[in-house]
Amino acid sequence: MTETTTAHTPAAHHDASHEPPRKRHWLLTAGWPRAIWMTFAFFGLGFLIVVGLRALLNYEPVVDWHVIIVAAALTLAPLGFLAGLGGFDYWASYAIGNPTKPEDHSGHGAYSWKDYFRVNTDHKVIGIQYVATTIFFFLAGGLLAMFVRAELARPQTEFFDTQTYNELFTVHASLMIFLFIIPAFAGLANFVLPLMIGAPDMAFPRLNALSYWLLPIAGVMLLSSFFFPGAGAGWTNYATLSVDQPFGNVFFSMAVQWAGASSIMTALNFLVTIITMRAPGMTFWRMPLLVWANFTTSLLVVIATPFIAGSQFFVLFDRIMHTNFFEPGEGGYVLGYQHIFWFYSHPAVYIMILPGFGIVSEVISTFSRKPIFGYRLMALSLMAILVLGFSVWAHHMFVSGMAAYLRVPMMVTTLLIAVPTGIKVFSWLATLWEGKIHFRAPMLWALGFVSMFVIGGLSGVMLGAVPIDIAVSDTYFIVAHIHYVLLGGSLFTIFAGIYYWFPKMTGRMYDERLAKIHFWLTFVAVNATFFPMHLIGIQGMPRRVATYEDQFANWNLFISISSFVLGASFMIFVYNMIVSWKSGPIAPANPWGGRTIEWLVDSPPPVFNFDEVPQVVGNPYDFGVKGARHAILNGDRVGAGELEPARTP
Amino acid sequence: MPRGSIWQGSGPFSRLDRALRRGAVVALISIALVVAAITTSIAYFVDWLPENASEERDGIDLVLWVTVGICLFVFSVVASVSIYAGFRFRARPDDDSDGPPIHGHTGLEIVWTAVPTILVTIIAVLSAIVLAENDSAKGKPMVVEVLAQQYAWQFTYPENGGVKATTLYLPIDRSTKLVLSARDVIHSFWVPEFGQKQDAVPGIVTTIIITPTKVGNFRLICTELCGLGHALMRTRAIVMPQAGFDRWVRQQRQGGGGATTTGGETDAKGLFASTCGGCHTLSKAGTSGMVGPNLDDLSLNPEGVRQQIRRGGGGMPPFEGQLSDSQIDSLVQYLTGSTQ
Numbered sequence: 001m002t003e004t005t006t007a008h009t010p011a012a013h014h015d016a017s018h019e020p021p022r023k024r025h026w027l028l029t030a031g032w033p034r035a036i037w038m039t040f041a042f043f044g045l046g047f048l049i050v051v052g053l054r055a056l057l058n059y060e061p062v063v064d065w066h067v068i069i070v071a072a073a074l075t076l077a078p079l080g081f082l083a084g085l086g087g088f089d090y091w092a093s094y095a096i097g098n099p100t101k102p103e104d105h106s107g108h109g110a111y112s113w114k115d116y117f118r119v120n121t122d123h124k125v126i127g128i129q130y131v132a133t134t135i136f137f138f139l140a141g142g143l144l145a146m147f148v149r150a151e152l153a154r155p156q157t158e159f160f161d162t163q164t165y166n167e168l169f170t171v172h173a174s175l176m177i178f179l180f181i182i183p184a185f186a187g188l189a190n191f192v193l194p195l196m197i198g199a200p201d202m203a204f205p206r207l208n209a210l211s212y213w214l215l216p217i218a219g220v221m222l223l224s225s226f227f228f229p230g231a232g233a234g235w236t237n238y239a240t241l242s243v244d245q246p247f248g249n250v251f252f253s254m255a256v257q258w259a260g261a262s263s264i265m266t267a268l269n270f271l272v273t274i275i276t277m278r279a280p281g282m283t284f285w286r287m288p289l290l291v292w293a294n295f296t297t298s299l300l301v302v303i304a305t306p307f308i309a310g311s312q313f314f315v316l317f318d319r320i321m322h323t324n325f326f327e328p329g330e331g332g333y334v335l336g337y338q339h340i341f342w343f344y345s346h347p348a349v350y351i352m353i354l355p356g357f358g359i360v361s362e363v364i365s366t367f368s369r370k371p372i373f374g375y376r377l378m379a380l381s382l383m384a385i386l387v388l389g390f391s392v393w394a395h396h397m398f399v400s401g402m403a404a405y406l407r408v409p410m411m412v413t414t415l416l417i418a419v420p421t422g423i424k425v426f427s428w429l430a431t432l433w434e435g436k437i438h439f440r441a442p443m444l445w446a447l448g449f450v451s452m453f454v455i456g457g458l459s460g461v462m463l464g465a466v467p468i469d470i471a472v473s474d475t476y477f478i479v480a481h482i483h484y485v486l487l488g489g490s491l492f493t494i495f496a497g498i499y500y501w502f503p504k505m506t507g508r509m510y511d512e513r514l515a516k517i518h519f520w521l522t523f524v525a526v527n528a529t530f531f532p533m534h535l536i537g538i539q540g541m542p543r544r545v546a547t548y549e550d551q552f553a554n555w556n557l558f559i560s561i562s563s564f565v566l567g568a569s570f571m572i573f574v575y576n577m578i579v580s581w582k583s584g585p586i587a588p589a590n591p592w593g594g595r596t597i598e599w600l601v602d603s604p605p606p607v608f609n610f611d612e613v614p615q616v617v618g619n620p621y622d623f624g625v626k627g628a629r630h631a632i633l634n635g636d637r638v639g640a641g642e643l644e645p646a647r648t649p
Numbered sequence: 650m651p652r653g654s655i656w657q658g659s660g661p662f663s664r665l666d667r668a669l670r671r672g673a674v675v676a677l678i679s680i681a682l683v684v685a686a687i688t689t690s691i692a693y694f695v696d697w698l699p700e701n702a703s704e705e706r707d708g709i710d711l712v713l714w715v716t717v718g719i720c721l722f723v724f725s726v727v728a729s730v731s732i733y734a735g736f737r738f739r740a741r742p743d744d745d746s747d748g749p750p751i752h753g754h755t756g757l758e759i760v761w762t763a764v765p766t767i768l769v770t771i772i773a774v775l776s777a778i779v780l781a782e783n784d785s786a787k788g789k790p791m792v793v794e795v796l797a798q799q800y801a802w803q804f805t806y807p808e809n810g811g812v813k814a815t816t817l818y819l820p821i822d823r824s825t826k827l828v829l830s831a832r833d834v835i836h837s838f839w840v841p842e843f844g845q846k847q848d849a850v851p852g853i854v855t856t857i858i859i860t861p862t863k864v865g866n867f868r869l870i871c872t873e874l875c876g877l878g879h880a881l882m883r884t885r886a887i888v889m890p891q892a893g894f895d896r897w898v899r900q901q902r903q904g905g906g907g908a909t910t911t912g913g914e915t916d917a918k919g920l921f922a923s924t925c926g927g928c929h930t931l932s933k934a935g936t937s938g939m940v941g942p943n944l945d946d947l948s949l950n951p952e953g954v955r956q957q958i959r960r961g962g963g964g965m966p967p968f969e970g971q972l973s974d975s976q977i978d979s980l981v982q983y984l985t986g987s988t989q
């Protein structure tokens with residue numbers, strides 16, 4: 001390709017591969033070198049703005065490090081990092097008047113490991129970036145949990161002072177929620193969802209890339225809060241304790257903003273993708289339940305997440321700008337924080353479980369070789385949870401001193417959520433009924449999820465009843481409940497999803513034996529760790545304490561030992577993933593005999609997913625229906641169904 | 650009407666119904682009964698509830714047992730279906746065939762929507778009744794003002810001459826209305842044996858009713874994370890017969906630590922016990938707080954003590970503005986005088 005002639009033909013603007021790359025100095029091209037110097041440059045810019053304005057306005061002291069850290073280090077420097085890495089290049093280029101290149105795929109696909117460390121617009125690469133990053137933060141958060149349990153192994157303080165201890169469990173919870181569960185689901189869906197609906201990519205690939213790169217920023221910010229004490233008010237960061245915390249609390253407030261912005265952008269992307277980019281024939285009632293689940297989850301994220309952003313901004317403003325949102329002496333309203341916070345954070349519980357419901361529906365149907373029982377009711381119950389989920393937030397506040405009359409209506413809506421949730425559980429069980437159940441690793445995790453989630457759901461019903469909640473609120477009973485639903489619930493579904501789609505993502509099979517050992521070890525350790533917590537909670541051990549009464553010493557020692565086994569079980573997973581990705585057996589296109597569209601393409605799928613737009617002709621789970629097909633690909637290729645040679649799941 | 654073919658080919662009986670008839674019902678019910686028997690006996694024989702020492706705890710325990718019963722029922726049903734399905738429908742490794750295309754069953758779906766709705770309605774109605782009952786006092790309640798601060802409790806008895814204490818003394822079989830407020834951050838009042846719990850929130854006043862039914866000495870715990878000393882923000886709730894309680898009130902009013910007493914030493918001692926004693930040990934004042942330094946072990950100089958009380962530091966909140974200058978003076982005098 002000659003550089004001089006093609007660059008000026010109009011057609012060249014539509015095809016990046018024909019356009020000659022403009023030679024720039026390596027410090028000026030998008031990538032890590034530019035990201036590093038731009039991070040420092042933007043920090044310097046922020047420093048100058050703060051100091052300049054303060055000097056101009058005669059504020060004392062002129063060099064106020066608190067303001068500088070918030071404005072320069074936690075706001076502008078990350079923007080500089082993103083800009084340097086190339087997150088805004090296309091838009092910036094458009095904004096200064098360069099011709100747009102609608103078919104620019106230069107940032108698409110991964111051909112070497114380096115392509116995972118740049119701004120990549122391929123939803124499959126982004127999906128893997130998400131999953132790998134979130135597993136890293138999962139291990140970091142898990143390590144913090146090990147520290148917490150080490151401290152709690154004996155009744156007195158052993159290893160940490162109380163401020164450090166408070167920061168340990170705060171950052172543990174924040175990492176697990178904001179940097180693991182929520183984005184891990186976003187990552188799995190990022191990879192699978194466009195394939196499932198027959199789309200070549202997400203609707204906004206560049207926005208997709210940007211929303212991924214916000215995550216490491218949030219994670220690093222949370223972890224670095226250990227160098228600036230203060231993120232020790234729990235992941236709930238209740239005012240006025242959060243306002244009174246040492247300065248490091250701003251790291252929590254700002255990290256939540258970055259993680260929240262990431263999930264809002266991803267959710268908008270999912271919504272537009274699902275609404276506008278379904279393949280021909282893919283009606284809403286033919287969508288796989290994973291797509292339904294991410295549709296409802298994205299609605300929750302878009303509506304609710306701005307509220308937690310608001311709550312953290314208010315705390316930040318109270319600290320830095322001396323506003324009085326939560327300062328009672330100055331007319332602030334302390335309970336206001338909790339209302340705003342839980343208006344996000346209760347729906348967030350469903351943000352952290354609905355995508356898991358979707359994954360489990362796929363897995364259980366495939367490995368039972370049966371259609372999902374009551375498909376439409378399954379989809380409708382997701383919508384019911386979505387609607388009800390916005391009307392239950394104050395059940396976190398039964399003892400808070402809010403208006404007393406709110407308690408009974410909030411209890412009724414809370415208990416009613418058990419109904420659509422129950423429908424889902426019973427429908428999964430009915431899907432098993434008369435099936436041909438294959439207990440492969442994804443199925444073990446899915447069934448493990450159902451059993452753990454039933455226990456977590458039932459303790460949730462107990463907590464929904466106001467009198468019981470009053471007695472056990474803020475005790476280890478709550479800790480037990482949240483871990484049954486988030487660990488036995490969300491985490492198990494994430495593992496089900498990772499094992500299920502690992503062949504599709506990497507083109508290799510994982511080691512089944514190690515995966516099963518991983519499951520059974522985790523399953524036993526989860527129960528040994530968290531079930532006794534119900535007991536000590538009811539008997540009077542409050543949560544978030546570094547020391548406790550001697551009467552709980554034996555149970556706590558047992559819990560700590562179990563938790564170390566739990567932590568160790570994930571090493572098996574990490575080993576299995578790394579070794580299998582490098583040298584596992586080559587995976588076929590459809591190792592499980594799944595019927596949804598992602599199993600019709602190669603493992604891993606080609607860069608643009610489909611050579612030709614798939615035609616959707618039937619329901620996604622018509623196992624056992626003679627001649628039924630979900631989709632037809634490339635005209636001549638046979639869709640998954642009776643006519644395809646059967647595979648051993 | 651669900652699509653699909655569960656009605657196919659066999660008259661009024663679906664595949665599902667046939668599957669159920671094949672002895673499955675007997676097996677399911679047997680497994681459910683075994684699971685229910687095991688879980689119920691664990692719940693019943695293991696002593697997992699704290700002692701019941703208040704009328705409110707009666708109501709809470711009632712709701713708890715009804716809910717636990719319902720939960721065990723649901724758990725047994727789910728466990729029996731999972732266990733049965735796991736063994737009965739396990740595919741042989743070489744079996745590549747699909748299961749029957751059962752897409753749904755309207756009757757079953759109605760049942761498992763309706764039954765849980767009824768069960769949670771039972772829980773909700775019972776809870777609402779118990780809640781209303783626990784919110785109302787039996788007769789005219791005695792009022793106790795509870796002031797929570799980092800990291801201590803202070804109890805004031807306005808109907809008993811404004812007696813102040815750092816331990817909660819209550820008469821038996823009489824409703825007490827606790828009126829809670831907080832000085833700095835949110836705290837939460839909990840005595841496990843009473844069941845009732847209530848946050849103390851800066852800027853608003855919250856209330857809670859407690860009617861003790863047992864004489865005893867119970868844990869009183871802060872359950873809302875309130876900072877460095879949260880785990881140690883504890884005291885005791887002591888329930889005594891009415892006569893004993895009256896005697897205690899009389900003693901307090903005559904000499905020990907009330908706000909009504911005058912005279913430097915006792916005044917400062919009471920002030921110390923109520924304000925500082927939650928965190929600091931000082932044998933002369935009879936306090937045993939473990940959050941801050943043990944003042945028995947320190948040699949204190951007046952100016953240092955004054956600065957520390959005013960400005961705080963090292964985890965201790967500043968008391969300037971909360972204590973008057975003369976109160977601080979008397980504390981300084983009491984501390985530097987009494988520890989040398």
